[in-house]
């Protein structure tokens with residue numbers, strides 16, 4: 630069942646840059662989906678469209694079979710249901726302590742204070758940050774900051790979690806920890822959507838892959854369907870995942 634669909638999305642920035650054109654995708658509930666494409670192909674823009682942060686000039690977004698409208702209550706609902714973790718954690722983390730940062734969203738929902746406290750602590754424990762809850766986030770490692778940002782989204786109990794280039798700029802240990810966390814979240818029925826230009830990561834991780842190149846979707850399928858098509862990869866300016874190169878002796 631599709632939880633989130635788009636039809637023919639088009640988006641140009643106010644300066645006239647066309648960033649997304651004719652994008653139709655269908656995201657299945659509970660799956661791990663990767664959008665793969667070179668820099669500048671429109672991945673981050675598409676993600677901001679998916680949760681209503683940007684409004685397309687053309688096309689539609691359908692969440693749970695319902696057309697997304699752009700009035701304030703509808704936008705509040707969709708942003709709670711579809712959380713985004715930005716590529717750069719510093720764009721997302723503002724509060725003086727880890728705890729306060731994760732508490733920000735639930736506090737804004739006017740939840741009773743004890744409920745907020747319980748939820749925040751539970752989430753911090755889940756992402757492995759409870760012990761450093763009183764530290765200032767800006768002194769943490771890249772992987773820890775990423776977990777703070779993820780906690781700030783997870784605490785809102787979204788159905789879909791979108792992560793823009795979640796492993797970029799992380800060391801191998803930090804990246805592995807984030808990967809484990811993503812896979813764990815997915816086991817709890819969460820739909821996980823990521824972007825990456827790392828074909829090896831996408832191939833090994835995703836259930837379904839969309840290739841987004843030059844503003845448009847040029848292909849979609851299981852990792853094997855997408856990455857075993859040398860012509861499509863060439864068009865995308867992407868190489869074959871290493872494990873397939875070995876298999877095909879390229």
Ligand code: ADP
Nearest residue numbers: 642644646648667668669670671672673674675
């Ligand atoms: P990706 O995430 O795949 O690297 P983006 O969505 O960031 O791609 O960018 C798609 C296109 O939109 C690029 O040409 C980029 O330069 C342009 N773009 C991104 N953000 C803005 C902005 N705020 N204003 C104008 N153009 C932008």
Ligand code: MG
Nearest residue numbers: 672673716793
């Ligand atoms: Mg981007």
